[in-house]
Amino acid sequence: MADTATPGTPRTPDSTRRSERSRRAIYEAALSLVGEAGYARTTIEGIAARAGVGKQTIYRWWPSKAAVLLEAFVDLGEQAAEAAGGGDGGYEFPDTGDLAADLKAVLRATVDELVDPKYEAPSRALTAAGIVDPALGAEFVEKLLEPSLQLYVGRLRAAQEAGDVREGIDPRVAVELLVGPLSHRWLLRTLPLTHAYADALVDCALGGLAPRR
Amino acid sequence: MADTATPGTPRTPDSTRRSERSRRAIYEAALSLVGEAGYARTTIEGIAARAGVGKQTIYRWWPSKAAVLLEAFVDLGEQAAEAAGGGDGGYEFPDTGDLAADLKAVLRATVDELVDPKYEAPSRALTAAGIVDPALGAEFVEKLLEPSLQLYVGRLRAAQEAGDVREGIDPRVAVELLVGPLSHRWLLRTLPLTHAYADALVDCALGGLAPRR
Numbered sequence: 001m002a003d004t005a006t007p008g009t010p011r012t013p014d015s016t017r018r019s020e021r022s023r024r025a026i027y028e029a030a031l032s033l034v035g036e037a038g039y040a041r042t043t044i045e046g047i048a049a050r051a052g053v054g055k056q057t058i059y060r061w062w063p064s065k066a067a068v069l070l071e072a073f074v075d076l077g078e079q080a081a082e083a084a085g086g087g088d089g090g091y092e093f094p095d096t097g098d099l100a101a102d103l104k105a106v107l108r109a110t111v112d113e114l115v116d117p118k119y120e121a122p123s124r125a126l127t128a129a130g131i132v133d134p135a136l137g138a139e140f141v142e143k144l145l146e147p148s149l150q151l152y153v154g155r156l157r158a159a160q161e162a163g164d165v166r167e168g169i170d171p172r173v174a175v176e177l178l179v180g181p182l183s184h185r186w187l188l189r190t191l192p193l194t195h196a197y198a199d200a201l202v203d204c205a206l207g208g209l210a211p212r213r
Numbered sequence: 214m215a216d217t218a219t220p221g222t223p224r225t226p227d228s229t230r231r232s233e234r235s236r237r238a239i240y241e242a243a244l245s246l247v248g249e250a251g252y253a254r255t256t257i258e259g260i261a262a263r264a265g266v267g268k269q270t271i272y273r274w275w276p277s278k279a280a281v282l283l284e285a286f287v288d289l290g291e292q293a294a295e296a297a298g299g300g301d302g303g304y305e306f307p308d309t310g311d312l313a314a315d316l317k318a319v320l321r322a323t324v325d326e327l328v329d330p331k332y333e334a335p336s337r338a339l340t341a342a343g344i345v346d347p348a349l350g351a352e353f354v355e356k357l358l359e360p361s362l363q364l365y366v367g368r369l370r371a372a373q374e375a376g377d378v379r380e381g382i383d384p385r386v387a388v389e390l391l392v393g394p395l396s397h398r399w400l401l402r403t404l405p406l407t408h409a410y411a412d413a414l415v416d417c418a419l420g421g422l423a424p425r426r
Contacts, residue, residue, distance in 0.1 A: 038345060040253075099423075128341040131400050132251060141403055149403070156422075166424045172404075173394075173413050174422050180394030181386075187344050187400070190354055190362070191385075200386050208421020209369075209387050210312075211379045 025051040026058060027072035034069060035121030039129035039136075044068070066136050069126055070143050076119065077148070093155040099164045100202055102155060107182060107198035114186045115193055127187065149175050177205045238264040239271060240285035247282060248334030252342035252349075257281070279349050282339055283356050289332065290361070306368040312377045313415055315368060320395060320411035327399045328406055340400065362388050390418045 029050035034042045044065050048055035062068045081092075094102045114120065130137035149172075156171035165174065181201055185193050242263035247255045257278050261268040275281045307315045327333065343350035362385075369384035378387065394414055398406050 124344050127401075128344040131341040131344070132337050134402065137402050141401055145401060145403065163424065165422050166420070169417060169422055170413065173410070173417055176394040176397060176403075177390060177414070177417055177422070180397035181389035182393070183397050183401075184389060184393035188340075188354060188358060188396075189347065189350050190358065190389075197386070200383065201390070204382060204386055204390055205418070206421055206423040207379070208419055208423075209378050209382055209390070210419040210421075211376065212425050 022051070022053050022057060023061070024075075026053060026061075026068060027075055030065070030068045030072045031076075031119065031122040034125045035119075039069075039125050042069075066139060069122075070139055073123070073126065073144055077144075080113070093151040095155060095158060097162075099155075099159045100206055103178060103202045103206075104199050106152075107178060107202060108195045110179075110182060111193050111195060111198050114182075124187070149179065152179065174205070178202065235264070235266050235270060236274070237288075239266060239274075239281060240288055243278070243281045243285045244289075244332065244335040247338045248332075252282075252338050255282075279352060282335075283352055286336070286339065286357055290357075293326070306364040308368060308371060310375075312368075312372045313419055316391060316415045316419075317412050319365075320391060320415060321408045323392075323395060324406050324408060324411050327395075337400070362392065365392065387418070391415065 026047060029047045030042070033046050033050060037046075042065060044055050044058050047065065047068060048058050051058075058068065062071065094105055096102055114123070126140065130140040152175040153171045156165055156169075156174050159165045160167070160169065160171065165171070178201060182193070182198065185191060185197065191197075239260060242260045243255070246259050246263060250259075255278060257268050257271050260278065260281060261271050264271075271281065275284065307318055309315055327336070339353065343353040365388040366384045369378055369382075369387050372378045373380070373382065373384065378384070391414055395406070395411065398404060398410065404410075
């Protein structure tokens with residue numbers, strides 16, 4: 001991350017620390033602004049003013065406000081993974097050998113993230129903007145969504161090898177059976193998004209709706 | 214519909230026909246404008262100008278642009294149901310006795326509607342606006358989404374009584390297992406939204422991901 005964020009900056013400890021501080025301030029400013037004003041009305045100038053940096057600092061590191069915002073969310077994910085003990089910043093999907101328990105743990109944690117008052121507004125604003133702007137949507141999927149879906153795919157593939165997922169099931173479709181309903185309930189606010197719902201989804205998806213004859 | 218759309222208008226055949234023509238023109242204008250300019254930049258004035266009516270005509274029938282748009286989508290749904298032979302405008306969920314076949318037919322038809330170039334842009338614009346505006350989102354759910362989800366619930370409940378859905382499954386959760394992934398793929402454009410995907414979803418959801426032991 002530091003390599004792309006501070007190209008050409010001399011790597012003395014002080015300047016690295018200053019860069020790191022500016023980078024975090026810019027992320028915080030971008031997230032709070034888009035949460036308050038929406039994506040369309042968030043500007044690089046506004047982010048710079050709130051972060052207390054010059055706008056050239058932002059332009060030096062990122063090509064667009066979309067890039068700043070997407071990286072702010074990637075950074076949030078990395079921080080969450082570090083807090084959860086993921087080590088080098090890479091998030092690992094739990095594999096205790098109990099597929100249902102692992103999926104419930106991850107979906108419950110996802111529920112907690114989605115309803116976190118600090119990040120719900122910017123996350124909704126960015127998602128809504130991507131829904132009507134195909135280029136932004138494609139970046140959102142490529143940088144944020146698909147990498148996280150691939151973690152599920154990896155776990156489901158391991159489960160399939162262990163005989164816990166039926167042969168013939170496409171893990172990439174299976175992951176949508178879990179993540180799709182969660183996202184639908186969150187985005188459209190149809191009914192409360194709770195841990196009990198996360199558990200019910202996992203049970204329904206694994207057990208299937210049809211009776212076992 | 215006519216009773217709420219033309220309160221106080223004398224019911225001579227001519228004025229009814231004129232009202233009906235204006236109402237349809239207003240819906241068409243609202244859908245095309247929101248598709249082109251987005252929800253935030255669509256105004257009652259703009260809708261009136263494009264529909265060729267005075268803005269007082271719109272204010273007489275609807276309290277807000279949200280109400281116009283939501284009713285435009287309700288009307289679209291009714292037209293689609295009439296075209297599909299639903300008779301009095303009420304859409305009926307197919308019940309051939311074959312749950313998988315009925316679900317696949319409805320999900321395939323939903324795919325066709327979602328990717329219809331005429332309505333995809335306004336539908337995305339309205340959904341995205343509801344994601345960041347809780348009051349609009351609640352109206353969207355109440356008037357458009359939940360009534361259509363309840364049609365699935367009815368079919369799934371009948372299937373449960375017929376022994377084709379496991380006891381203990383909540384039909385309202387089950388419907389999200391089908392509709393959630395479809396909506397996720399459509400809104401976020403992760404992968405192609407096809408009939409084959411609709412079929413795979415139904416098979417995965419009914420059969421379950423876990424092996425039948």
